[in-house]
Structure formats: C-alpha cells, structure tokens
Amino acid sequence: QSVLTQPPSVSGAPGQRVTISCTGSSSNIGAGYGVHWYQHLPGTAPKLLIYGNTKRPSGVPDRFSGSKSGTSASLAITGLQAEDEADYYCQSYDNRLSGWVFGGGTKLTVL
Amino acid sequence: EVQLVESGGGLVQPGGSLRLSCAASGFIFSRYEMNWVRQAPGKGLEWISYISSSGSTTYYADSVKGRFTISRDDAKNSLYLQMNSLRAEDTAFYYCARVTVTDLEFDYWGQGTLVTVSS
Numbered sequence: 001q002s003v004l005t006q007p008p009s010v011s012g013a014p015g016q017r018v019t020i021s022c023t024g025s026s027s028n029i030g031a032g033y034g035v036h037w038y039q040h041l042p043g044t045a046p047k048l049l050i051y052g053n054t055k056r057p058s059g060v061p062d063r064f065s066g067s068k069s070g071t072s073a074s075l076a077i078t079g080l081q082a083e084d085e086a087d088y089y090c091q092s093y094d095n096r097l098s099g100w101v102f103g104g105g106t107k108l109t110v111l
Numbered sequence: 112e113v114q115l116v117e118s119g120g121g122l123v124q125p126g127g128s129l130r131l132s133c134a135a136s137g138f139i140f141s142r143y144e145m146n147w148v149r150q151a152p153g154k155g156l157e158w159i160s161y162i163s164s165s166g167s168t169t170y171y172a173d174s175v176k177g178r179f180t181i182s183r184d185d186a187k188n189s190l191y192l193q194m195n196s197l198r199a200e201d202t203a204f205y206y207c208a209r210v211t212v213t214d215l216e217f218d219y220w221g222q223g224t225l226v227t228v229s230s
Binding site: 002033034036040042043044045046047057087089091093098102103104105 | 115146148150155157161208211213214215216
C-alpha cells in the first residue's frame, strides 16, 4: 500500500488529453511539500517530468503540466503521443516518515 | 552531462550481503545529497535511503533500517549501499538518484542495477 494514491491505469487515443491524480495526506502533500512526477520505462532511468508541483525541467515538452490542491495533485498530458506510453509516478516528502514517498504508479496506454 | 552509473548487483542467497556502488560524473558530487530507490518486480518505486552532502546525516525506510547502510566517498565521486541480511523481498532494481535542496525532487537517476535474492 503506497502512501500516495494513484490510479493503476489510464488510457487515451493519440491527440487526446489525460490526467493522473495523486492523493496524499497532511504529512506530505498537505504539509506543503512539493509534488514531483516521473516517467519510467522499466529497466531504464526514471525521468523527471514535473517538480515543485508545476515546474518543468528544461527539455520536457509543455504538453506535460502539473497542479496541486490541498492534499492532492494531478499530472495532465495533452496531445497524447505513442511515445508517452509509460509508467508515471508522483512523489513527495513525508515529515512523519522522514523520507520520500511515491505513488503506486499509473500505467498510461496510448490506444 | 550528469551521469550516474550503478554497479554491484547480482544473485545472492538469503541472509547474504552485497555492496552496490554508484559512480557520479558531470557535476560536483560533494555538493549534492543522494538517495537510493528500488523497484521490485511488478511493483512501484520505493525510496530506501538518503545521505547528506557531508555524509553526516542518513535516513532509511523502515523496510531496510538496521540492515542497509548508505555511505559516500567524495574523493571517488561514489555513493554506496551496503546491504546485509538480504531477504527475498529485497529483490529489485536499485537506482541511485540525486536530490535538489530546493524542491526536494530527484533530478537525475542512474539506469539501475538488479539484485536477486534467492537460494
């Protein structure tokens, strides 16, 4: 059972928009710690997509965006492309656990 | 270019030990805090350990506390994870990751090294 809760899977057709939710609690997201999102293909290095709730690292397309409200956050992907098919994880810091926590991951399928 | 390269994974028997290494390049390693993260087969990412830039502060997930030890050698630009009393549930890909002090995100990751605990 992950500390942050994500849907196991989402899907969308090429060109569509999808969102992935991430729900935490008062000791992590709700405590004001930033939410970060990673794209991961098994066996490869996870890639940082969004940090500090809404910021995009250099090189990440603006099709990817993040938002946060209260104890929850969301990742939105617009203009879906086949190359977006991957696992997506949210992450934050938890002051009760004194460490970082991840969501269980969401598998994105591009139909 | 920032690079993190893990090594040291392999097959080990339950109760055995293994030491993972992470070689860093492309940045001033001594200035950065570092972490280990793992992914068991079919499971999600799990943070397991943190070390401060000075090496004086370390944190561990409850799942590895007392069995794993994180350390660093800034002269060798290397991060280590000493894993003792290994269990079948420690079987996973192990990744090292650099963390920023501003927003606490893991901005660079290695490709991972596979640890298999089995008799």
